[in-house]
Amino acid sequence: MGAAAGGGRAARALRLLLLLVLALAAVEYLFGSILDASPLRTYLYTPLHNATQSTLRTSDKTSQVWPKKLTPSATIENSLKNSSQKVAFSNSTNKNNSSRDISNMTRQNVSEDFSTPLLITKIMEGIKNLVTTEDGELKVSEPSLPLCDEMPSDLGPISVNKTEIELDWVEKRYPEVQVGGYYSPPNCTARHKVAIIVPYRDRQQHLAIFLNHMHPFLMKQQIEYGIFIIEQEGTSDFNRAKLMNVGFVESQKQKPGGWQCFIFHDIDLLPLDSRNLYSCPRQPRHMSASIDKLKFKLPYEDIFGGVSAMTLEQFTKVNGFSNKYWGWGGEDDDMFYRIKKMNYHIARYKMSIARYAMLDHKKSAPNPKRYQLLSQTSKTFQKDGLSTLEYELVRVTRRHLYTHVVTNIDERS
CATH class of the missing domain: 3.90.550.10 (Spore Coat Polysaccharide Biosynthesis Protein SpsA; Chain A)
Structure with a gap:
């Protein structure tokens, strides 16, 4: 009986912890500048393999794209x-010249299990694919073309x-x-x-x-x-x-x-x-x-x-x-x-x-x-x-x- 009660309390604690993480994830998305250096950011956005940080790239090729977008000098x-x-x-x-930034943050593929980190990542990606227009209508954002x-x-x-x-x-x-x-x-x-x-x-x-x-x-x-x-x-x-x-x-x-x-x-x-x-x-x-x-x-x-x-x-x-x-x-x-x-x-x-x-x-x-x-x-x-x-x-x-x-x-x- 005591073990069952203890198991129930542990389950409730786990659910509360998960809700807290999801709440923090929402705050992170809405107010990212506040949590810029938070452990949550590292937990959510660090790839699940051996990589320690995301890769920044401008195209599928490593060479620099010419030309950069030029700012009028007059x-x-x-x-x-x-x-x-x-x-x-x-x-x-x-x-000074400025270049159009077409870079995207990328991360390695993760295994198709339903672990808590993967669940949170999927939830965050789903949120980011939605944008709110001025009239309050929710629309799916179009992916950028290569x-x-x-x-x-x-x-x-x-x-x-x-x-x-x-x-x-x-x-x-x-x-x-x-x-x-x-x-x-x-x-x-x-x-x-x-x-x-x-x-x-x-x-x-x-x-x-x-x-x-x-x-x-x-x-x-x-x-x-x-x-x-x-x-x-x-x-x-x-x-x-x-x-x-x-x-x-x-x-x-x-x-x-x-x-x-x-x-x-x-x-x-x-x-x-x-x-x-x-x-x-x-x-x-x-x-x-x-x-x-x-x-x-x-x-x-x-x-x-x-x-x-x-x-x-x-x-x-x-x-x-x-x-x-x-x-x-x-x-x-x-x-x-x-x-x-x-x-x-x-x-x-x-x-x-x-x-x-x-x-x-x-x-x-x-x-x-x-x-x-x-x-x-x-x-x-x-x-x-x-x-x-x-x-x-x-x-x-x-x-x-x-x-x-x-x-x-x-x-x-």
Whole structure:
């Protein structure tokens, strides 16, 4: 009788102890900072095998993921004056890089018994899979997707269709693309967030061919991207470089958190190999090194025109493109001098990969002042670029396959 009573008391004590542990577990979950160094934390989260602590990893591979998410090294100041918009970058802000943390705490597999530690662990994992919304509804949180492959397996040479097509027809294609020309891979987390900046004026037929070619090309690379068509309004000569500065600024406004890197892209160039990755480069990358109309040869070593890629940090450090090149030529060489001045160098894929087809178009008149401007670049680039950019934003329209930015960049007297 006494033994039975003693056994009952022991059972009650064990139940009370279990309830206490569960209560502490709930407190630990809700107020983890209070019990940061508690024995309970060690008991609950230490693997049940010989390991003494959890393993922190960023991916299934041990190599570091490039690139880290970059923090703008400059800020944008917007003010409206005389019906124009002035956008200035301050170079005095903090330039420390920050990286997106995609790490997860992991632990070794445990045996499928129903011991008290395993029971508590299962209860805690069940709680963590539930989140409460503002309206009090309990929902199950979605698991994070794995990182996309750095180099998808099905990349290689591709064909190009230069046949004239209607823009309205192209707009009805590619349902995977979100309004504004945005896309992110559905089955994995993209390693790179890229804005495609395209300076534009009076090239609607080229625009249709460009969009029809570029969307499947970019989707295959499993990057997160947006296409921005920056159209010049007004009567001045075409200013490719200034439009790309406008595209940089306006594209950042369109995405929460901004883009990591930028591809500055002529509308008449179409890539011929999907291994030519539109990703964030470690060094400024000249993408269009090998063009069919130039017999797939590099015209000269320092060229940086056609299609080029730069990170947010790189572009702001060189103060963007010059705003002074009206008419054809010079602005890409000017950018090369800026890159060199800031101790970067130009990177390229091998010529068999960096291949492009050029669409037929009427050549523009060369800028007669380009050589004079180039001779002053190393002295003036800090005072000519993003820091002095002025333009009037006419309208921003989000079409299905692209974001259309219309701007007046005529210089005010």
